[in-house]
Amino acid sequence: MKKILILIFIFFSGLMSGYSQSCDFTETSFLPDEIDTSVVSPDSSRPYALIAGGSKGIGYALAEALAKRKYNLILIARHLDSLLAAKQKLESAYAIHVEILVHDLSKEESATEIAKWCMDRNIKLKVLCNVAGHGGPRDYLLTSLDTLRYMVRLNVESMMALSLTLLPLLEKNAPSCILNVASMAGFAPIPIKNLYSATKSAVVFFSYSLRYQLKKKHISVSCLCPGPVFTKPEIRRETEKRFGWFGKKMAVSPKRVGEIAVKKTLKGRLIIVPGTLAKVIAVLIRTLPRRTVTSLYAKAGD
Numbered sequence: 001m002k003k004i005l006i007l008i009f010i011f012f013s014g015l016m017s018g019y020s021q022s023c024d025f026t027e028t029s030f031l032p033d034e035i036d037t038s039v040v041s042p043d044s045s046r047p048y049a050l051i052a053g054g055s056k057g058i059g060y061a062l063a064e065a066l067a068k069r070k071y072n073l074i075l076i077a078r079h080l081d082s083l084l085a086a087k088q089k090l091e092s093a094y095a096i097h098v099e100i101l102v103h104d105l106s107k108e109e110s111a112t113e114i115a116k117w118c119m120d121r122n123i124k125l126k127v128l129c130n131v132a133g134h135g136g137p138r139d140y141l142l143t144s145l146d147t148l149r150y151m152v153r154l155n156v157e158s159m160m161a162l163s164l165t166l167l168p169l170l171e172k173n174a175p176s177c178i179l180n181v182a183s184m185a186g187f188a189p190i191p192i193k194n195l196y197s198a199t200k201s202a203v204v205f206f207s208y209s210l211r212y213q214l215k216k217k218h219i220s221v222s223c224l225c226p227g228p229v230f231t232k233p234e235i236r237r238e239t240e241k242r243f244g245w246f247g248k249k250m251a252v253s254p255k256r257v258g259e260i261a262v263k264k265t266l267k268g269r270l271i272i273v274p275g276t277l278a279k280v281i282a283v284l285i286r287t288l289p290r291r292t293v294t295s296l297y298a299k300a301g302d
């Protein structure tokens with residue numbers, strides 16, 4: 001009985017500390033949730049949000065949620081065609097200004113070049129979203145060294161490098177914010193997704209510490225940790241295969257993820273897990289002993 005009570009206590013205290021508490025910035029409402037929407041023509045003097053990996057999927061959904069709030073956008077991706085399509089859609093629907101930059105974020109020089117581009121134009125940067133990441137079914141034991149390096153560079157290094165090179169602009173335009181996209185996979189070691197969960201846990205830990213480091217500069221740091229988001233057919237297939245009905249129930253649409261993430265980021269929340277079921281699972285994962293969670297994940301992967 002005593003053990004059960006302790007477990008219930010841990011469960012609910014985890015729930016409270018992980019998700020219900022907003023950061024200090026919330027109390028001072030550090031960024032407006034909505035910018036003046038009375039002006040309908042694109043105005044490049046309005047604040048900008050830069051989305052690294054913003055042409056598709058969750059990144060595009062974040063772009064749309066920010067465009068709705070009249071942020072101008074800088075979208076970054078590798079393929080010009082999807083960037084152009086995103087630009088056209090967002091500019092015509094929301095009367096904002098969208099800049100597009102073609103970069104492979106896994107390349108060492110990207111962060112410096114992007115920051116230089118922004119500084120040369122004195123971009124009024126208020127929001128940085130580090131979204132691009134690589135996952136996939138082949139993880140660690142089945143991965144080539146090239147893929148391993150690509151994943152670490154894209155998932156971890158590019159997010160850390162871009163946050164650092166853009167810091168002067170974010171500081172100049174403070175209050176401002178950084179949203180790093182991790183995953184629920186970052187809350188625990190997952191044997192069948194070893195490399196992916198390890199890189200995403202680096203994103204989570206980095207975000208926690210960076211938040212403290214940047215507090216005095218009035219730059220808020222948030223970390224989005226979604227469960228399954230069906231941005232591509234293979235994600236739907238894999239989720240349904242591994243977790244069946246439960247996986248489908250846990251999934252949240254990209255649009256909803258974007259809306260929740262932007263709303264909570266602008267309110268200064270630290271950890272953002274969209275979806276009620278995903279939130280409950282995330283609390284359990286973070287509360288149960290790590291060895292238990294690792295073996296449960298290993299069983300689900302067999």
Ligand SMILES: NC(=O)c1ccc[n+]([C@@H]2O[C@H](COP(=O)([O-])OP(=O)(O)OC[C@H]3O[C@@H](n4cnc5c(N)ncnc54)[C@H](OP(=O)(O)O)[C@@H]3O)[C@@H](O)[C@H]2O)c1
Binds near residue numbers: 059077226
């Ligand atoms: N979908 C999920 O179930 C899920 C769940 C939890 C966490 N996440 C995380 O959420 C993030 C986005 O996932 P998603 O499913 O939305 O992905 P997605 O649909 O594949 O979109 C990824 C975006 O990033 C860009 N991108 C990819 N690699 C890039 C690179 N090397 N350099 C520059 N841009 C790059 C893509 O454009 P280009 O291809 O043109 O470069 C695209 O705009 C990832 O970090 C992922 O780990 C996803």
